[in-house]
């Protein structure tokens with residue numbers, strides 16, 4: 001009797017420790033797994049390189065311009081003539097130059113629709129506007 005009474009708490013402790021260990025390990029593997037998608041792209045948010053930020057097309061706003069959005073989705077202020085804006089080639093959304101620069105230093109996607117910005121898109125856009 002006395003012997004098994006002593007064993008019970010040890011057994012519970014033992015099973016409990018293994019349980020927590022298994023939970024932590026599987027949790028770790030699941031989170032590592034989630035970072036990389038099937039096509040190998042990293043799903044974690046990576047900041048943009050300065051070079052790529054500077055490549056993005058800059059537009060000087062004029063009221064006659066037919067832009068998708070007429071105010072900045074980041075600061076919600078309406079554009080005024082002469083404002084310098086950046087256009088994201090992937091989705092055509094525009095933002096104040098200063099607003100999007102701050103954002104892109106932290107995340108490399110559109111803060112409005114979450115579309116990723118690809119270097120190819122920027123290059124293709126620049127080629128089109130050059131012609």
Ligand SMILES: [Zn+2]
Pocket residue numbers: 072073074075076077095096099
């Ligand atoms: Zn803004």
Ligand SMILES: [Zn+2]
Pocket residue numbers: 088091092093110111112113114115
């Ligand atoms: Zn967008």
